[in-house]
Structures are given as structure tokens and as C-alpha cells.
Amino acid sequence: MxxxxxxxxxxxxxxxxxxxxxxxxxxxxxxxxxxxxxxxxxxxxxxxxxxxxxxxxxxxxxxxxxxxxxxxxxxxxxxxxxxxxxxxxxxxxxxxxxxxxxxxxxxxxxxxxxPGWQQLVGRLTEALYLALERRQSDLLLTDAADRYTRFVTEHPALAARLTQRQIASYVGVTPEALSRIRRRLISINDGATAPAYRAGHDDNARNGDRGSRA
Missing domain, CATH: 2.60.120.10 (Jelly Rolls)
Structure with a gap:
């Protein structure tokens, strides 16, 4: 289907x-x-x-x-x-x-x-509004490291399809700043296996993994 x-x-x-x-x-x-x-x-x-x-x-x-x-x-x-x-x-x-x-x-x-479409569109609009409200709150009230960590934790499959430059643009920082955030997280989480904390990364490859460059 x-x-x-x-x-x-x-x-x-x-x-x-x-x-x-x-x-x-x-x-x-x-x-x-x-x-x-x-x-x-x-x-x-x-x-x-x-x-x-x-x-x-x-x-x-x-x-x-x-x-x-x-x-x-x-x-x-x-x-x-x-x-x-x-x-x-x-x-x-x-x-x-x-x-x-x-x-x-x-x-x-x-x-x-x-009416079926009206109800469905109403639900989609509500979900869109809630997502936008959360996005605005994150940008105003949380720092970039928290925004990055939340994104890759809550959306790992999506993060794996993106380059670090694309993620940086979404998080609201430069690619260089995101690289510094990643290095700090790697240091704090030494030995972690999550893709967000891989030490070998490339800002132009998907999720920072050199082996995944498209």
C-alpha cells in the first residue's frame, strides 16, 4: 500500500x-x-x-x-x-x-x-500549529546544543537522511558551530554508539558520517 x-x-x-x-x-x-x-x-x-x-x-x-x-x-x-x-x-x-x-x-x-476532509484538515492544522509553537519555543528558550540533541534523539531516521549543514541550518547555528557542539558531545559521551556522537564526521555527508555521502 x-x-x-x-x-x-x-x-x-x-x-x-x-x-x-x-x-x-x-x-x-x-x-x-x-x-x-x-x-x-x-x-x-x-x-x-x-x-x-x-x-x-x-x-x-x-x-x-x-x-x-x-x-x-x-x-x-x-x-x-x-x-x-x-x-x-x-x-x-x-x-x-x-x-x-x-x-x-x-x-x-x-x-x-x-466533512471527512474538513475533520482531517482540522487535525493536520492543529498538529502543524503545535509543532510551530514548539519550534518557536525551542529557538527562544533553549540553547543550540539542546536543540541539536533533541532533534537527533527524537528524529533519528530523519537526521540520518540529512547533512550536518542542513541540520545546522534547522538548529539555527553555522556548520562550524555545530561541529564544535558535536565535538563537545562526543567528548562528554565518549564511546557512545548513537549516530549523533560519531567522532568521524563530515559536515557535507548525511548525519556527518563520511561513509554515507550521497
Whole structure:
């Protein structure tokens, strides 16, 4: 069973069938931007297979990673859709990926006409809000070492698919600062086997492991 079909199992049969009609499968290459800054919020996508990064660029030109989206998750410029204005973020494929894509007018009409979709979208919106609130709290109230440790502990499978540069951007530090944090954690946790504390690391390889460079 595909990830999209698992997702649709949360819905009544009639609503699930409507979703199959509205969403269309699309191949995405690694490095492709599925949303660019300034794009209209005219599509909603479900990650069937692959990994995506949502990011913005600050006034100094530094990219700031806001979130990652992987299999089983919706990916779109959500806040832009709510504001009905061009996207202020970009969404990049970090791996060769497959999306199920719906045009926004069709998607909105489907949700408006189907109670099952309304309830599901309500739950997804609530989860998104809680995740955003926690993310903001972490950035304001915890230090970078704690943010890094929590990320690799709570999301080990995701961390294994990312480079240390990508993780550093999400944690909110430079790659050099993250390397110092990792060295300190390695020293404190000497002999630990967790990937987060491997001594041999490469900031451009997945999870810092030289053997995993793509």
C-alpha cells in the first residue's frame, strides 16, 4: 500500500475517492524547488516518497531552514495560502521524490464539500500549529546544543537522511558551530554508539558520517 493510500484510510470511502480524483502523481528531482519565494500558493502536495526542506533567507542572505517534510506529510506554503499572498518561503527536494499534487482551487472545493476532509484538515492544522509553537519555543528558550540533541534523539531516521549543514541550518547555528557542539558531545559521551556522537564526521555527508555521502 502506498503512503497516499495509507493517508486516505483516515477518510470515509467517498471522501477518499474524491482525494484520488483531485491529487495527481508527480516526480521531483533532487534539488528542485517545488515552491519559490514569490510563487502563488496555488498547490497542495502530499509526500509519497522523498524528503523536502522549507526555508527562507534573512536580510544577510543566510538560508534558515524552517522545517522538513517526509513521507506521509503534506507540504505547501501553508501560511501564504492562509494569507492569500505570494510565498515568503521556498521548498526544496533534498532527495529524488514523488508527490501527490492537487491544484488549490480543486483542493479547497473538495475540503469545503466533504466533512471527512474538513475533520482531517482540522487535525493536520492543529498538529502543524503545535509543532510551530514548539519550534518557536525551542529557538527562544533553549540553547543550540539542546536543540541539536533533541532533534537527533527524537528524529533519528530523519537526521540520518540529512547533512550536518542542513541540520545546522534547522538548529539555527553555522556548520562550524555545530561541529564544535558535536565535538563537545562526543567528548562528554565518549564511546557512545548513537549516530549523533560519531567522532568521524563530515559536515557535507548525511548525519556527518563520511561513509554515507550521497
Amino acid at each position: 502506498t503512503e497516499f493510500e495509507r493517508f486516505l484510510r483516515q477518510l470515509p470511502d467517498q471522501d477518499a475517492e474524491r482525494g484520488r480524483q483531485v491529487f495527481r502523481r508527480r516526480r521531483v528531482d533532487r534539488g528542485e524547488l517545488v515552491v519559490r519565494v514569490g510563487d502563488p500558493p496555488d498547490r497542495v502536495a502530499f509526500v509519497e516518497q522523498g524528503l523536502f526542506r522549507l526555508y527562507g533567507t534573512d536580510d544577510a542572505g543566510t538560508e534558515r531552514t524552517l522545517a522538513f517534510r517526509a513521507e506521509g506529510e503534506l507540504v505547501c506554503a501553508y501560511s501564504a495560502a492562509l494569507r492569500r499572498e505570494p510565498s515568503r518561503i521556498a521548498i526544496e527536494a533534498l532527495e529524488p521524490s514523488w508527490l501527490m499534487v492537487a491544484q488549490r482551487p480543486e483542493y479547497d472545493a473538495m475540503v469545503a464539500a466533504n
